[in-house]
Amino acid sequence: MGLRFASHDIAKGLSARGGRSLKPVRHAQRRRARIRGFGYFKRLGPGFVTGAADDDPSGVGTYSQVGAAYGFGLLWSTLAVAPMAAVVQETAARLGVTTEKGLATLIKERFPRWVLYVAVALTVIANTFNIGADIRSMAAAANLVVPVPTLLLVVILTSIMLGLELALPYRRYSLVLRWLALSLLTYVIVLAMVHVDWGAVAKDTFVPRLVGGSAGFAALVAVFGTTVSPYLFFWQASEEVEEEIEHHTLGAPVSSDQIRGMRVDVIGGMASAVFVAFCIMVAAAVTLHAKGITTIETAQQAAQALEPAAGRLAEFVFAVGIVGLGLLAVPVLAGATGYALSQAFGWNEGLSRTIRQAPGFYLTLAGSMLLGLVLTFVAVSPIQGLYYAAILNGLAAPPLILLLFLLSRSRAVLGKWRSGALATTFLVVTMVASVVVPLGALLAS
Numbered sequence: 001m002g003l004r005f006a007s008h009d010i011a012k013g014l015s016a017r018g019g020r021s022l023k024p025v026r027h028a029q030r031r032r033a034r035i036r037g038f039g040y041f042k043r044l045g046p047g048f049v050t051g052a053a054d055d056d057p058s059g060v061g062t063y064s065q066v067g068a069a070y071g072f073g074l075l076w077s078t079l080a081v082a083p084m085a086a087v088v089q090e091t092a093a094r095l096g097v098t099t100e101k102g103l104a105t106l107i108k109e110r111f112p113r114w115v116l117y118v119a120v121a122l123t124v125i126a127n128t129f130n131i132g133a134d135i136r137s138m139a140a141a142a143n144l145v146v147p148v149p150t151l152l153l154v155v156i157l158t159s160i161m162l163g164l165e166l167a168l169p170y171r172r173y174s175l176v177l178r179w180l181a182l183s184l185l186t187y188v189i190v191l192a193m194v195h196v197d198w199g200a201v202a203k204d205t206f207v208p209r210l211v212g213g214s215a216g217f218a219a220l221v222a223v224f225g226t227t228v229s230p231y232l233f234f235w236q237a238s239e240e241v242e243e244e245i246e247h248h249t250l251g252a253p254v255s256s257d258q259i260r261g262m263r264v265d266v267i268g269g270m271a272s273a274v275f276v277a278f279c280i281m282v283a284a285a286v287t288l289h290a291k292g293i294t295t296i297e298t299a300q301q302a303a304q305a306l307e308p309a310a311g312r313l314a315e316f317v318f319a320v321g322i323v324g325l326g327l328l329a330v331p332v333l334a335g336a337t338g339y340a341l342s343q344a345f346g347w348n349e350g351l352s353r354t355i356r357q358a359p360g361f362y363l364t365l366a367g368s369m370l371l372g373l374v375l376t377f378v379a380v381s382p383i384q385g386l387y388y389a390a391i392l393n394g395l396a397a398p399p400l401i402l403l404l405f406l407l408s409r410s411r412a413v414l415g416k417w418r419s420g421a422l423a424t425t426f427l428v429v430t431m432v433a434s435v436v437v438p439l440g441a442l443l444a445s
Contacts, residue, residue, distance in 0.1 A: 067284025131372025225394025
């Protein structure tokens with residue numbers, strides 16, 4: 001991996017020939033992009049990569065399962081979770097941008113050690129299980145078009161991801177993989193090729209109702225967990241710092257333009273993720289649910305949702321999408337674990353550093369992937385494993401959202417850049433929802 005790390009002194013400004021201080025401009029690309037409008041989308045910031053990673057195999061599996069099981073009945077959950085996902089990621093990004101520190105570092109500085117260890121443990125456990133479920137689903141999807149034993153595919157895919165993340169700068173790697181993620185647009189195409197009762201869709205989107213009893217509550221936990229995922233909190237904050245390092249602007253003053261650019265980046269990324277989630281749920285409802293398929297056990301069943309648009313290529317398109325999304329998201333999951341543990345124990349960290357500079361970070365990243373590989377041997381169907389991973393994320397989210405809330409309201413941490421009234425309100429609503437939904441699932445069972 002090429003060395004792109006700039007020291008804090010360089011970032012704060014070097015002396016020019018005439019003795020003047022060169023003050024770096026933070027996120028100049030984001031500010032120019034805001035003025036140029038759509039030109040912004042030619043450059044993908046951390047928020048858009050996070051949004052793409054949010055629609056990982058766990059997300060596709062969860063949204064497909066919910067659509068197949070309940071039809072349009074839980075479509076309203078995507079509308080409800082969209083602002084929640086956006087505000088949580090904006091809060092994590094704000095913390096990273098303004099403090100130039102990762103989330104685990106801030107927790108370590110502001111809370112008792114036991115709080116840090118619990119937060120990191122929740123994240124590591126959820127991430128590891130999520131990695132295992134993602135890898136197994138990738139292998140199952142690849143097996144639809146490649147006649148190779150699934151366990152061998154598991155080992156091959158894990159080796160490829162680990163090798164690429166150790167050898168290539170992640171941003172270059174992720175930009176290539178986002179083209180594979182475009183296969184998700186097939187779900188949008190499906191909606192243009194089948195009969196959809198848009199009146200029913202609108203009703204179930206804007207008029208919430210509970211369906212499915214305790215199983216329906218568990219589905220809500222899964223939707224919340226796969227959209228508002230704890231690993232993305234740690235990843236977002238740390239990637240904002242990485243962005244400063246890459247552009248040699250670490251230590252420069254924070255500007256209003258920078259905060260606005262960050263907000264557009266994050267909200268745009270999460271809005272695109274939730275839009276795709278909505279399309280997946282509707283597509284599964286009008287294809288699988290309509291045929292009486294209410295429980296997805298295999299990748300082949302999940303691929304059937306794409307048949308109206310892809311025909312005989314449905315399994316191929318599904319395989320490309322799941323493998324591409326997994327190649328994008330699994331390194332994010334492992335990277336989030338690396339950031340969390342490195343910050344907790346004071347190790348050098350970051351994808352902007354080489355393996356020699358941050359051995360603990362990269363060993364954690366590799367170990368996280370390898371442990372996830374071991375978990376692929378758990379006797380759960382690949383698609384159901386994704387669903388359970390989403391539920392685990394939903395259970396891990398509440399305490400971490402509480403920590404985000406406390407940090408975002410601290411003047412000592414953010415100064416004048418504390419979250420405003422609107423963001424705080426949405427964050428409180430998200431925090432309450434993250435507790436009420438799992439509690440409702442428990443009481444309904």
